[in-house]
Amino acid sequence: MALRHYTLDFSLSTPVDAASTVPGLLSVFHDQEMTETVHDTNGHGYLATLVGKNGRLVILRVHSHGLVTIDLQCYEEDNIAQLDNLLNALEKKLKVLLKGNIIRIKRLPALVRGAEVDRYWPTTDGRLIEYDIDQVVYEEDSAYQNIKILHSHQFGNILVLNGDINMAESDLAYTQAIMGSGKENYADKEVLVLGGGDGGILAEVVKQKPKMITMVEISFSSKVIDGCKIHMRKTCGNMLDSLTGDCYQILVQDCVPVLKKYVQEGRTFDYVINDLTAIPISTEPEEDSTWEFLRLILDLSIKVLHPNGKYFTQGNSVNLTEALSLYEEQLGKLSCPVDFSKEVVCVPSYLELWVFYTIWKK
Template identity: 50%
Template sequence: MESWLLEFRFEKSLLLDTRTLGTFVESLVEDVQEITCAGKVVYRGMEHCEKTGFKVLMQEAEHGNSSALIQGSSLGLLTIDLHVRDNYKEFEEKIKALRKKIFSYNRIVRRKTLEFETLPSITRGDDFSKYEKTTCNLLMEHDFDALVYDHDSPYQNIRIFHSKQYGNCLFLDNDMNLAESDLPYTVAITGNGKVDYRGKTVLILGGGDGGILNYLKDKGPKMITMIDIDEMVIEAAKIHLRGICGDSLDQYEGENYKVIVGDCIEYLKEYISKGQKFDYIINDLTAIPISTEPVGSFWDFLRSILKLSMQVMATGGKYLTQGNSVNMTGALKMYEEQLNKLDAKVSFTKQTVCVPSYHELWVFYTLWKSADSS
């Protein structure tokens, strides 16, 4: 089903003149019927218009293929919501014609601000949704044309969509993780080209899409160890996300890397008990939680990873991680406050990067132990 949402402004004084308002509404109904075939009026609410506005519901009686809801508020806002079930493509021109006709009404306010010809239609009822809410509560529509993978692992729902612009895109529990176009994310979380990995040991926490491993394994590291708990993500990535992982996940062990399927916290504890250290630790597990206070299981997990990672980081080493959207100033501030509470004193830098498929600027951190850290 397709929905078009149209809006206009009308003179509020119109609500005080019942006769003129009746003529205005009748013209609206006739034009909506004529242009969009929305059907007959099944409800008309015109009582106490100066306080409550008016409302008209129209429905195509025979097939129920289309409907329209016309509403005028006491604030002078006129909205027309049109819903079409079948053959909606032919409605694009009809919607434009309807909008042009209504703008010709005498009591419609013509504002100086730029007017859209019409809002694009919203698609509902398909096998999957193209819409996602950004961190700043904006509605974003992806250009997905296929759902290529959809399975539940023991840990999360894994879905991979195909985007016309960005290639295949990985979603975990309905959260956008990475697209085949998102090399800027991988470059940023590995230090934006400012880190020399030659001869170094690297620990990747998470990273099941294989992007970080694929990017680093040819940069001369001595050894890369990647730990991800969800083997289904790894197996899906090596089939459907080749633009991210290349052939790096085809084998779980190579000349200078090893992929471990397991709980990274347990492995971190094991490394601590053995005294094993890593030059660089890259946390690709999850973004900084969005909350009003730094409490709850996600914050506890974040603090545990930080605390354990500091204990396996070699002298002169660095810890690299994503943060969150640049819009999430509160969450980023709380994260930085947590850094000041670590047993080991740390310093950090941060950078802001545009990740193509995110449609948002994203913050990345680099941490290291301060010179006076015990």
């Protein structure tokens, strides 16, 4: 049983005297048979908590500098219309009491806390976002990842890896961007895909009849493949039903030894598409190994790239400017000199703009 948490805030142009505001508000609560406890705040304004029937709780604060905040918590099965009326009555009363002193009235959609299906998936840059998610359709833990597939009315099924929105059925724009935004011709080309467990890249490249696509998906992600081949078919089609097809093969292996073997054999690809994971966000010293790992993969990938080939990868949120700069720094440290370009793309389910990179040998 979830908790609904409403907030109602009045920002004021001048400080407000609690004595002139509070009694009028309390009368609204008393009508609802709620009784208050007033707390000592050591000079930080007025604070009362009010407990009502059915587990209802109200926190009323009149902050000395000119802000009134009201929190109302109730259980999900409570009478929502009644609570809306209570908030309406409070808002109306406060408008009268604070007349001429109001800069902004803010009443947010209720936070739903402890619900069976979690709808809150913050953006990479840490903003609070509520998705229209109504169902968990798949959930598994692998040795390294928590894998969820969640259903959204507007985005279809969404793959979530370790709490990060990875890809939704609505996100053809992601696959198109990481394939070069429609400017490439994959016919008769040799293509290497690192990661890509959702099968989206595979499904789109195959349509262009390449010579061969080799997709290397590390074994601990096979639960990703298992989930996607059932629940993300708008993205992967029937690509993941079999590990080999007319012009593709899926190697369920760690990509590092595979890349090393290709380097040794002198094998090259026209396109290398790195769809492994986002660029590490943290820049803490202990994360150095993540950057090293990323650079290792980059270095090997560039080594197996045909001189006229292209390497595509996703970057990060356009708002994570520091992480993007650090990534671009790595590009200057490869054993083979490269140039790059980037593009900002709107991937529908991400709810933040995303940077994609194209890298090639100088």
